[in-house]
Amino acid sequence: MTTAHLLKPYQDKIIDLMLKQETLLASLYQIFAQKFPEYGKLWHKLAREEQKHAGWIQQLHVASEKKVVHFRQGRVKPSQLEIFVQSIEKKIKQAETDGFNARQALVCTIDLERSLIEKEVFLHFFGITKKARNVMTFLSQETKEHQELAEKLYAKTQGVRAHD
Numbered sequence: 001m002t003t004a005h006l007l008k009p010y011q012d013k014i015i016d017l018m019l020k021q022e023t024l025l026a027s028l029y030q031i032f033a034q035k036f037p038e039y040g041k042l043w044h045k046l047a048r049e050e051q052k053h054a055g056w057i058q059q060l061h062v063a064s065e066k067k068v069v070h071f072r073q074g075r076v077k078p079s080q081l082e083i084f085v086q087s088i089e090k091k092i093k094q095a096e097t098d099g100f101n102a103r104q105a106l107v108c109t110i111d112l113e114r115s116l117i118e119k120e121v122f123l124h125f126f127g128i129t130k131k132a133r134n135v136m137t138f139l140s141q142e143t144k145e146h147q148e149l150a151e152k153l154y155a156k157t158q159g160v161r162a163h164d
Helices: 009-035 037-065 078-096 102-119 130-156
Strands: 069-071 125-127
Touching: 009 037, 009 069, 009 078, 009 102, 037 069, 037 102, 037 130, 078 102, 102 130
Parallel strands: none
Antiparallel strands: 069 125
């Protein structure tokens, strides 16, 4: 008996791109942690959580193959996610070449996390099990938390001279 591949190729691609975006965000936040050690606690926390999110997306992908979770791409298209991933890759290169000061790095984080929330990238998995539903809820909540943490730190740095 063979098991049929449940996801369409473009759905697999969307999930792969979602996984890549989380891994790239973790890399970007690690760079920010190195460049701006005064805010290292925030950046390290975000990087760890983005890695955790990547693991969760991988688990959801496997669960979708086992019919524990269904994947609905909604309005998200692979081309949109490819553009977002390319944007993160450019920001990584910019960060590596000292293209951000600390406040700009915070704004970058706010924008990236807000974009994930607006795209509702983590709500494309439809959980059949309670565990799967909980994972999706945590992904969505932590993304909102990331944005809020960066916004609070940005507000605290008003009037503080940023790294040049």
